[in-house]
Amino acid sequence: MFSSFHWQIIEEYLPLFIEGTWMTLKAAVICVIAGTLLGLVLGVGRLAEARHGFYKYFLRYAVQLPVRFYVSFFRGTPLFVQILLIHFALMPLLINPSGGLIVSGDLAREIRSQYGAFLSAVLAISLNSGAYVSEIFRAGIQSIDRGQSEASRSLGMNYLQTLRKVVLPQAFRRMLPPLGNNAIAIVKDSSLASAIGLAELAYAARTVSGAYARYWEPYLTISLIYWGITLLLSAFVEHLEKRYGKGDAR
């Protein structure tokens, strides 16, 4: 069976696969960073509460509630649908040569044709991953013993100082494994962006299979590339866990 493989197809389209890999990596790195930052903000917002007065109600109804709604939407609908919604519905509204809400005119035309799919994919995947990461942050923050923040507050440290210096550094260690899983999911889910024409790995395989009507070679090739990337990523996360796991007594 393997003797009938036509590996020269891959050789012929090698630049396409290399560019696809590069695009997948680029999109994944941006999405992991943006998703983690967004998740941090959302996760903290989800837990924000105050004892008294204006802030009590402000945090409950203007921060907590919208965050819960956001997380619920992005976890409750398929990422594929979110990508399509953002690319074909939201983006034309925001960036449009004739009357886009953010950019219009020739610049909009330029952006759409050059970076349209990339922007949409990165935006959709980042927003989606922010929702998942916020739950990782929430669980991580809540897993830290109350005594830790009580000790910090009793020293006169305020809420944000306590979060930054005491809670998050400890929570981060516990969050590394789920954050690693999330990064791996982003690498794999970026393949969905081939549907809106982003020239990443899955798109390369589609192009090749379309040209030759051969399916084993291109899809096996990109499978191996994805696998290699995710293996490297897990090894990196494991290294981080070892390095930052010190000093955690509990």
Added chain:
Amino acid sequence: MIHVKQLQKNYGNAHILRGIDCDIAESEVVCVIGPSGSGKSTFLRCLNGLEEASGGEILVDGVKVNDPTIDLNAMRAGVGMVFQRFNLFPHMSVLENLIMAPMQVKKMSRKDATLVAEKLLLKVGLLEKIDAFPNQLSGGQQQRVAIARALAMEPKVMLFDEPTSALDPELVGEVLTVMKALAGEGMTMVVVTHEMGFARDVSDRVFFIDQGVIMEQGPPQQVLGEPRNERTRDFLRKVLL
């Protein structure tokens, strides 16, 4: 230094504190004793606002603790607290544990904060552990570091919440020695404890709290030696057995 009037604390329908009244003078050492669930820890935690009082008045060094408009953080900076479970920050060295709050809250330089920390570690006998991490220390050593950490903010009042209850018996003495020295220097201290020996020898007054009120209070000789209240007698019979 501390003035408490009709302090109430409810958790839902449970009335934990049912009207505590007391005055604690500067340099006074007060030990709070009582059965578990009597509200003595809750009383202590209300004093620095870790628990929010449901009613009544708390004044610490002239600051109304349960007034929502005050800066609770500034008030807490002047009130040290030591916990039953130490609550050292496990991801920081002993030195970092001591200098974090002075640097963050008081904006001290690292150099100045380190000088203060070294002085305090010398005082609690742990200067050689300055670079150790909490999980490398015994329980007694951790609690002494926790005391030094609280002292690093130069508080006017120190609150102790059962500071020796989580310790192996042979480690209790070293912590009590440090606390005794602190009392000798004139620190205002409120100590929730089961160490009757410490209460008898070190405190100026003993509060016996039961069912959310101070049932009996007075000099240790009186409260521990000749208790007038039937409940105090009953409690002391059980713990001194």
